[in-house]
Amino acid sequence: MLIRFTLCLAIGLTFATLERASATPGKIGGVGYADYYYVAAADDADDEPEKRNAFRFRRLYLTYNQSVSERFDVRFRLEANDAGFGDTNGDKRPKMVPFVKHGYLKWNGALGGDLYIGLSGTPTWGISESIWGYRPVEKTIMDLNGIGSSADVGLGLKGAAGGLRYHVMVANGPGQRAETDNGKKFYASLSMKPSESMVAEVYADMNFRPASQNQLTAKVFLGLQTDAVRFGLEPFIRINSEAGAGGEDETITGASVFGSLPMGDDRVFGRLDMVSNDDTDTTDLFVLAGYDWTVEKSLHIMPNLYVQLPDGPDPNIQARVTAYYKF
Template identity: 55%
Template sequence: MRPRSMLIVMGLVLIGFVGNASAEGRIKGYMFGDYYWVASADDGETKLPEQRNAFQLRRLYLTYENQIADDFSIRYRLEAKDAGFGKGSKMVPFVKHGYLKWSDAVGESDLYIGLSGTPTWSASESAWGYRSIEKTVMDLNKIGSSADLGVGLKGSAGNIGYHVMIGNGPGQAPEDDHGKKFYGQVRFAPSDGLTLVGYADFNMRPAEQNQVTFAGFVGISQGDLTLGLEPFMRINQSAAADGDDVTITGVSLFGRLPLAEQWNAFGRVDAVSDDSDDTTDLLVVAGLDYVAAKNVHIMPNLYLGLPDGPDPNIQARVTCFYKF
């Protein structure tokens, strides 16, 4: 059986299983997509040229969770997304999460075994709150993966929390070398409404081309106002043609603010610098969030990509998000 057919069968089996076991478990999911129009682009732009427009489903998630014993629970998640403009391929689901959670396995810390979420940008993504609009700055620039296959330990004591993990490194893809990736995140909440996060990882790669990442996050929440600042640095060791290291640095500043009943505003600015080509690219996102009903959001927004050199890429979008 072809791999795509197998994934489709897996999805149907999961849906059927959930339907039969709904009394014992929980099914949930969400979707987001847009209508977009590229108002302006560089003459050399091929991926999103000027005047391109389309409806697209950027993500579909189906998740099943079940408490299978007093201290053990499971989670399975399938993900599908639009193949892209002109690709001619249908959406095919793949396994996003598949893990066993052992509650209080080490003291009051929980052990995760399998394909589970990494700590790489979990704090900033939660604070940003608009994954349906755009990925976090690290996710967008492929500084890691949102999930990995391995073992993780997560816990907290008072106002300090931690998440450590050892995984293969390639995320949802199969292992491709003998090295492993080590993750560590520490959270500190010194007061109500203030969150400080420190993060680091080390990815062992062949030919000593290891990858080292450092990141931080500062989150402020006062009433309905939320602000976040996320800097990062990725060092790709011996990655340049002459054997030197390549360093990528970036920072993201974002916020959201209620305007009126059912209306919120959000905005974000990213700056990412790559010393391999001595460039700094900017991204500006701003929009309105209309809460049409509980768990249903309609969000007109502007998306401005400001690369170092080419002309800006300006998109007008209307994004829809719902979850159940």
């Protein structure tokens, strides 16, 4: 309790100091994803068995942004995720516990771009997630399958050169978790807009790990976003060196296609993912379809059908009502 109180006090004093040091007031904002879900069908060995249902906060964000000067901005963001279902910790049932999602200094105009120092967002799926537009319903394909991390501790540089935009980064590799080895992870994203409504991206990263068990990831993304239509295509490949049976390389490939269309003042959306693993010789499918009811600009209610089709076990079929709000 004392540690939590001290942490909250330190954060509060830091924010107050930043407010006094800058002529620009800081801004506090938040985002929440909430669900009611019902598992209509599942495999006997599934982690989410048939008839399970619950209300839950799947994710909560609390963000503080501060413009310290014309050259420097700071961000501090806390995140809390769903604690899960049931008694998984003896007599102490798990609770939503916040952790630091972002904590960085942004140096505007450094090295010809913007330099991010600290725990900042990676380029792994930022562009595709913005075109997808339904992160409150589900993560993009690479995020959903654990291919990378949304944030990492290190140095990042964003900028533009000619018609290209770039985001490069060198970081620890484990994301928000503690560093575990001497290797580092290198990220690079190059994107361009052939037209006002289209975006194309080439991305790669290399994670240097002990015992030559390095991880190489590459993808391309093609997106279309107009006032009416959103569409995206995102294939990827991940090679895990010496991680397969008998010390062979493990190769994971996948592709996602998604889109949304207007329906009056609201929208309908859908998505199909396919992920294959050569080590286990499996190909899994994922299907998602839903309706986006815009109650207010900052409040959406989205009933959706969520279907996982693993290679072998019975499908997991869930009916969900997802709410998104922002302040």
